[in-house]
Amino acid sequence: MKEKNVMSPNNNLTHLSIADIQIDLRSPLTVREMHIDELLEPFFGQPERPAGRIQLQWEESADILRGEGEMVYDPGIIWRMFRDGETWCAEISYGDQPAGAGNEEVRCLLRANNAWDTLTMTEKRYGTGGWHSLLALGAGELIIRSAMALSGGIVLHAAGIDDNGRGIVFSGHSGAGKSTQLDFWLDEDGVIPMTDDRVAIRVSGDYAVCYGTPWGGMPDIASNHAAPLKALLLLEQASENGISLLSPNNAATMLACRAFLPYWDRALLQRAISNLDRLVKSIPVYLLRCRPEPSVVELVRSVL
Numbered sequence: 001m002k003e004k005n006v007m008s009p010n011n012n013l014t015h016l017s018i019a020d021i022q023i024d025l026r027s028p029l030t031v032r033e034m035h036i037d038e039l040l041e042p043f044f045g046q047p048e049r050p051a052g053r054i055q056l057q058w059e060e061s062a063d064i065l066r067g068e069g070e071m072v073y074d075p076g077i078i079w080r081m082f083r084d085g086e087t088w089c090a091e092i093s094y095g096d097q098p099a100g101a102g103n104e105e106v107r108c109l110l111r112a113n114n115a116w117d118t119l120t121m122t123e124k125r126y127g128t129g130g131w132h133s134l135l136a137l138g139a140g141e142l143i144i145r146s147a148m149a150l151s152g153g154i155v156l157h158a159a160g161i162d163d164n165g166r167g168i169v170f171s172g173h174s175g176a177g178k179s180t181q182l183d184f185w186l187d188e189d190g191v192i193p194m195t196d197d198r199v200a201i202r203v204s205g206d207y208a209v210c211y212g213t214p215w216g217g218m219p220d221i222a223s224n225h226a227a228p229l230k231a232l233l234l235l236e237q238a239s240e241n242g243i244s245l246l247s248p249n250n251a252a253t254m255l256a257c258r259a260f261l262p263y264w265d266r267a268l269l270q271r272a273i274s275n276l277d278r279l280v281k282s283i284p285v286y287l288l289r290c291r292p293e294p295s296v297v298e299l300v301r302s303v304l
Helices: 037-043 138-150 178-185 248-256 266-282 296-301
Strands: 012-018 021-027 052-060 070-073 079-084 087-093 106-112 118-123 153-163 166-171 191-195 198-204 207-212 226-237 242-245 285-290
Touching: 012 037, 021 138, 052 138, 087 138, 106 138, 138 153, 138 198, 138 266, 153 178, 153 207, 153 266, 166 178, 166 198, 166 207, 178 191, 178 296, 191 198, 191 207, 198 266, 207 266, 226 248, 248 266, 248 285, 285 296
Parallel strands: 021 052, 052 118, 166 226, 226 285
Antiparallel strands: 012 021, 070 079, 079 087, 087 106, 106 118, 153 166, 153 191, 153 198, 198 207, 207 226, 242 285
16 A cells, blocks of 8 residues: 555544444544544444444645545446455545536545455545544445445345334435335334335345445434344336235346446455345345325235
């Protein structure tokens, strides 16, 4: 790794638990100084049985940040992945920061080993008002996506609930109706909302668990909660309500484009696809074609 103009020593240790992945965060700043407490507070602590453990060192830098090594993946927005020897280096930017030379200024470099269990996060702070560490946003999500692939799981573009001990996940592209479906369940007895946009799922044998994550459109719904997954529903808007069971092959094809897959690393991608294959062979996946109306709740419950 290249030498960096690191501005402070290490002195704070914070534990995070997201989808049973334990992140041991060391930083010269407190979580309040990093401004991650509001979004990540429900996820502070240690899981009872960690499925993975990550050592994460946070550093502040005064240098201009640029990705290191060869660029291997560019999804076109927010971040790009580089390969520097045995190190992965994600260059993360957001459009609300000062632009330089026609490009958005890089706010963060996230460096990881192949196992994604030893990471360094280097950030620049822009001013004093409104700055927050990207650990609560894109950087943290990228860490968990990779850790899930390595621990038998995936992350889906989906909303998730616990319906009286039964995990239900509604997956769909933006605008498919995930948040609308979630709204219909909020007043139902025994329902715990977990997330409205990012669901983590881990498979073990013929059993799967779904987890809430910190990332979604409504932070107050982001819950550090897990439930045994009973059904996955792929959403489509329609003029009439209907639900049909998909074959594992069809389910895998449709879920793949709704999953956050690690395309930058062939070996990691193969693991994620294998996890997806085991998921669709273990848990029923349905196509839910419906109108935006509360009667869908009973339709979904009829197949559980």
